[in-house]
Amino acid sequence: MSNSDDRTQTVSGKAAEASSTNKPDGSSRGIIVLCFCIGLVVSLVFGWVVFPRLLYSRKQQPIDFNHSLHAGLVSNGCESCHFLRDDGTYSGTPKLAQCIDCHQDVQGNSPEEAKFVEQYVKKGIEVPWLVYARQPDCVFFSHAAHVKAAKMDCVTCHGNIGDSEHLKVYEQNRISGYSRDVEGASLIGFKKHTWDRMKMDDCSECHQKQKAVMGSVQTQKEGCFVCHK
Amino acid sequence: MKIDRRSFLSLGIGVAAGTAFSPLPWKLMDDVSIWTQNWPWTPVPAKGESTYVNSVCTLCPGSCGISVRKVDDRGVKIEGMKGHPVNQGGICALGLAGLQLLYSPDRIKTPLKRSGKRGEGKWVSISWDQAISEVAGKLKELRTGGQAHTVAGITGGGPNTLSRLFKRFLAAYGSPNFFNTPSIDNSYRLALQMMNGATPDATVGLDLENTDFILSFGCGLLDGWGSPVHMFKTNTAWRKTQARVIQIEPRLSRTAAKAYQWIPITPGSEGALALGIANVLITESLYRKDFVDNYTSGFEGVVNASGELQKGFKQHVLDNFSPKAVSEITGLDPAAITLLAREFAKAKAPIALFGRGQGKLPGSMDEALSIHALNMLMGAINQKGGIYALPTPDCQAWPAVPPDAVADSGVKEPRLDGAPSDVYSRLNQLPPAVLSGKPYPLNVLLVMEANPLYTMSNSKSVQEAFNKIPLVVSFSSFMDETAQNSDLILPNHIYLERQEDAPLPAGFSKPVISLSKAVFKPLHNTRHAGDTLILLAKGLGGSVAEALPWKDFEACLKQAMGDKMESLQKTGYWINTGAVFPDGKTTFTTPSGKFEFASSAFCPGFTPVKIEGDASYPLLMIPYDTMRLASGYTANPPFDTKILEETILLHQDGLIEINPKTAQSMGLSENDRVLLQTPRGQANVLIHLEEGIMPGVIALPRGLGHTAYDAYIAGKGVNLNGLTGPIADPLSGLDAAWGIKAKLSKA
Ligand code: SF4
Numbered sequence: 001m002s003n004s005d006d007r008t009q010t011v012s013g014k015a016a017e018a019s020s021t022n023k024p025d026g027s028s029r030g031i032i033v034l035c036f037c038i039g040l041v042v043s044l045v046f047g048w049v050v051f052p053r054l055l056y057s058r059k060q061q062p063i064d065f066n067h068s069l070h071a072g073l074v075s076n077g078c079e080s081c082h083f084l085r086d087d088g089t090y091s092g093t094p095k096l097a098q099c100i101d102c103h104q105d106v107q108g109n110s111p112e113e114a115k116f117v118e119q120y121v122k123k124g125i126e127v128p129w130l131v132y133a134r135q136p137d138c139v140f141f142s143h144a145a146h147v148k149a150a151k152m153d154c155v156t157c158h159g160n161i162g163d164s165e166h167l168k169v170y171e172q173n174r175i176s177g178y179s180r181d182v183e184g185a186s187l188i189g190f191k192k193h194t195w196d197r198m199k200m201d202d203c204s205e206c207h208q209k210q211k212a213v214m215g216s217v218q219t220q221k222e223g224c225f226v227c228h229k
Numbered sequence: 230m231k232i233d234r235r236s237f238l239s240l241g242i243g244v245a246a247g248t249a250f251s252p253l254p255w256k257l258m259d260d261v262s263i264w265t266q267n268w269p270w271t272p273v274p275a276k277g278e279s280t281y282v283n284s285v286c287t288l289c290p291g292s293c294g295i296s297v298r299k300v301d302d303r304g305v306k307i308e309g310m311k312g313h314p315v316n317q318g319g320i321c322a323l324g325l326a327g328l329q330l331l332y333s334p335d336r337i338k339t340p341l342k343r344s345g346k347r348g349e350g351k352w353v354s355i356s357w358d359q360a361i362s363e364v365a366g367k368l369k370e371l372r373t374g375g376q377a378h379t380v381a382g383i384t385g386g387g388p389n390t391l392s393r394l395f396k397r398f399l400a401a402y403g404s405p406n407f408f409n410t411p412s413i414d415n416s417y418r419l420a421l422q423m424m425n426g427a428t429p430d431a432t433v434g435l436d437l438e439n440t441d442f443i444l445s446f447g448c449g450l451l452d453g454w455g456s457p458v459h460m461f462k463t464n465t466a467w468r469k470t471q472a473r474v475i476q477i478e479p480r481l482s483r484t485a486a487k488a489y490q491w492i493p494i495t496p497g498s499e500g501a502l503a504l505g506i507a508n509v510l511i512t513e514s515l516y517r518k519d520f521v522d523n524y525t526s527g528f529e530g531v532v533n534a535s536g537e538l539q540k541g542f543k544q545h546v547l548d549n550f551s552p553k554a555v556s557e558i559t560g561l562d563p564a565a566i567t568l569l570a571r572e573f574a575k576a577k578a579p580i581a582l583f584g585r586g587q588g589k590l591p592g593s594m595d596e597a598l599s600i601h602a603l604n605m606l607m608g609a610i611n612q613k614g615g616i617y618a619l620p621t622p623d624c625q626a627w628p629a630v631p632p633d634a635v636a637d638s639g640v641k642e643p644r645l646d647g648a649p650s651d652v653y654s655r656l657n658q659l660p661p662a663v664l665s666g667k668p669y670p671l672n673v674l675l676v677m678e679a680n681p682l683y684t685m686s687n688s689k690s691v692q693e694a695f696n697k698i699p700l701v702v703s704f705s706s707f708m709d710e711t712a713q714n715s716d717l718i719l720p721n722h723i724y725l726e727r728q729e730d731a732p733l734p735a736g737f738s739k740p741v742i743s744l745s746k747a748v749f750k751p752l753h754n755t756r757h758a759g760d761t762l763i764l765l766a767k768g769l770g771g772s773v774a775e776a777l778p779w780k781d782f783e784a785c786l787k788q789a790m791g792d793k794m795e796s797l798q799k800t801g802y803w804i805n806t807g808a809v810f811p812d813g814k815t816t817f818t819t820p821s822g823k824f825e826f827a828s829s830a831f832c833p834g835f836t837p838v839k840i841e842g843d844a845s846y847p848l849l850m851i852p853y854d855t856m857r858l859a860s861g862y863t864a865n866p867p868f869d870t871k872i873l874e875e876t877i878l879l880h881q882d883g884l885i886e887i888n889p890k891t892a893q894s895m896g897l898s899e900n901d902r903v904l905l906q907t908p909r910g911q912a913n914v915l916i917h918l919e920e921g922i923m924p925g926v927i928a929l930p931r932g933l934g935h936t937a938y939d940a941y942i943a944g945k946g947v948n949l950n951g952l953t954g955p956i957a958d959p960l961s962g963l964d965a966a967w968g969i970k971a972k973l974s975k976a
Binding site for chain 1: 231232233235236237239240241242243244245246247248250251252253256257260261263264266267269271273276277278279
């Protein structure tokens with residue numbers, strides 16, 4: 001069998017012998033099936049288990065922020081810290097200047113707070129927060145249009161992060177550079193909640209359901225350039 | 230059990246099947262496509278809260294107010310400043326691209342000293358102390374040896390505090406050789422001075438918003454003439470008031486295309502056409518007789534130096550410039566000239582303007598006077614919708630330069646350009662003087678905010694002149710042609726990093742000063758040129774140091790601006806709102822006490838500028854300007870080069886405009902590569918067929934053909950100045966050239 005190549009090249013008169021050696025016998029058929037199965041199983045395991053782990057790097061936030069604790073202390077819900085600026089732009093993750101109002105010095109006895117005051121407040125360095133919901137740069141998204149004009153709540157897109165006591169691991173796609181929260185935890189696009197994924201399909205799903213105006217504020221027309229400036 | 234080829238194949242098929250049923254290929258495909266839409270190396274604006282800093286753009290003589298959008302310390306965008314009197318929120322492509330100049334990787338980051346041959350591009354970084362002491366040392370040595378006058382300074386900036394300080398530095402040092410870069414502004418000033426008795430420091434004021442008929446003799450009103458953005462806004466206003474722009478030029482420029490009427494005439498015959506129009510106005514008694522009789526002299530007759538009565542402007546025009554005679558010079562139909570004159574006279578507030586293209590060159594004085602005579606005939610002087618002299622806003626006087634024997638004798642030496650004073654410096658005369666070494670050799674040249682090696686015509690002789698100057702010091706923030714050919718570079722901050730006053734915007738209606746602020750902390754180890762001058766003065770010591778007594782430029786500026794500083798710092802500009810311009814007052818300091826059509830010293834006539842080139846050059850080449858090309862000290866930033874049409878620049882090749890008929894007679898078609906030759910030089914260009922240019926005329930844009938700066942602009946197209954040469958105007962001594970003869974041959 002191992003020299004079947006030589007045979008096919010040289011043998012023409014010995015067809016019978018050649019054909020008998022070319023046909024797999026029972027045991028080799030088993031091996032072929034086995035090989036197929038091995039290939040199938042290995043690649044399925046790789047594709048479903050190993051690949052997702054390779055694809056995403058896992059990063060810890062610099063400080064383990066407790067949303068639930070803070071939400072109980074502020075008066076205006078999420079908007080106390082994540083607010084819209086006067087010009088309508090969205091402030092995003094708070095800057096040190098906001099935190100300093102309360103955290104000039106250590107307030108409680110959380111080691112994370114101590115770390116925060118020590119490493120950032122005292123040194124005047126901004127915390128390099130990793131933003132779970134950061135959209136790619138080619139996407140134009142206006143919080144004002146959704147939160148103010150359409151009166152949506154934060155949970156619809158961001159889930160119950162406001163109730164969390166710890167910040168979860170930030171998973172970053174090594175190729176596209178974006179957060180797994182945007183791309184969705186499930187690689188095949190399975191989702192249970194509205195906030196499970198924040199891709200374009202999810203935007204349009206909701207827009208279609210709500211029959212919301214999808215056009216540009218200025219022209220009232222639809223088109224790619226409404227969101228992809 | 231044997232593992233054979235089939236087993237491998239089946240393993241492969243299994244892997245393929247498994248992979249296909251896993252998310253791997255699909256997810257990878259999606260991720261890669263997302264990645265391609267977000268190249269990590271594509272710069273994106275910083276995220277965060279936007280703040281705005283108001284300042285002023287000084288990249289051209291426009292002096293537009295700007296608002297710089299910043300996120301933290303990073304500049305994100307430059308916008309026009311809302312409510313600024315000059316540009317009312319507008320901005321041009323160059324002003325928009327200003328951040329590319331700030332963040333250019335090719336900026337000069339520290340003082341440099343040449344280490345190889347001049348122009349070779351080999352530099353060593355030196356400290357500021359060393360740079361100052363080297364320059365001051367050389368200057369001191371010359372001064373002690375009685376050679377102070379052999380130092381010259383060129384500035385490209387308009388008349389602002391920095392150039393006043395530069396001039397003062399040279400005067401205190403003992404040099405009469407302060408040069409500014411002359412432009413059409415000088416011709417306007419001189420015309421106002423000669424005919425209207427304006428003081429030499431007064432600039433031209435134009436009440437364009439209130440005109441209803443603009444006779445533009447080639448002015449690129451929408452191509453960067455005057456204060457460009459202001460002109461765009463004015464043009465919009467003209468649309469509403471239905472003011473008519475009549476554009477007279479041999480080429481269909483943007484301005485011509487958007488004008489009410491475009492009248493192509495033989496290049497260089499603009500002055501004759503003006504006098505032809507004057508002829509019709511006089512013959513048909515269409516001019517403002519009351520104004521001419523009451524407020525002018527030299528119209529009917531002129532008493533010459535020996536007391537005899539000579540022909541005045543009127544007779545001169547009637548004798549020599551009948552529509553028929555003018556028709557022969559301009560190529561226009563006599564009836565068209567008559568019609569144009571009647572239309573001009575019919576308008577309520579007509580105005581005649583001169584200055585070809587962006588007004589980069591001063592042009593012929595005779596032509597300027599002839600065109601301005603039309604304004605006089607229509608009484609458009611010092612009136613609503615007219616032209617008038619704007620007094621320079623007074624600056625707090627600095628203490629007098631302390632007397633000093635060396636300085637006194639130095640400044641008494643004749644200027645190298647033969648000009649009587651620096652008010653009209655004849656920069657075009659400097660290279661010949663340097664080359665001949667007469668009246669004396671030039672030992673040191675200081676260049677500030679200017680790039681003469683690129684912007685001066687006849688580049689070859691300018692380069693030769695540079696080669697003869699033992700020490701060239703540049704203050705440039707960019708490795709421009711001049712900096713590249715200097716010995717020491719003491720880099721200035723760029724306009725977004727330094728505080729200074731902006732000069733009056735060109736051709737604006739009111740005196741306005743804007744304050745350029747240090748919007749950004751200096752990115753590199755550069756220094757405000759004003760501070761450098763003060764340090765140089767300190768290094769020289771004695772009376773020079775006393776003449777520049779300020780701690781730094783900021784203190785000097787504060788003193789100069791006096792009480793205006795507060796408003797400047799608060800709103801970004803100061804405007805003389807109290808005074809009304811034009812004020813309708815008739816204050817003249819002409820010898821006759823009236824506006825003068827002609828005097829014993831001059832009479833507007835038509836002396837054609839003797840364009841270089843003999844019969845072997847069958848074509849006439851003229852320059853043209855476009856808003857998409859910066860052609861002064863600032864080179865075109867990359868964004869603006871990107872928006873150049875393929876009829877101006879195709880890949881690396883510049884294009885020359887030619888009428889299809891002319892091209893056909895020479896067997897040339899679109900994008901043919903040709904050798905362009907003029908008496909001053911030659912270059913390879915591509916042909917661009919253009920119906921909108923007169924047959925026999927070809928046009929090349931200003932602003933291309935850099936050999937220095939950076940990879941984004943160097944080596945693209947052809948530098949017009951390498952192909953043209955200056956022609957000294959008999960009246961002003963300034964450059965009167967408007968073109969040059971040329972020929973094309975297949976390359
Ligand atoms: S017109 Fe001149 S001053 Fe105004 S923004 Fe453009 S370059 Fe700057």
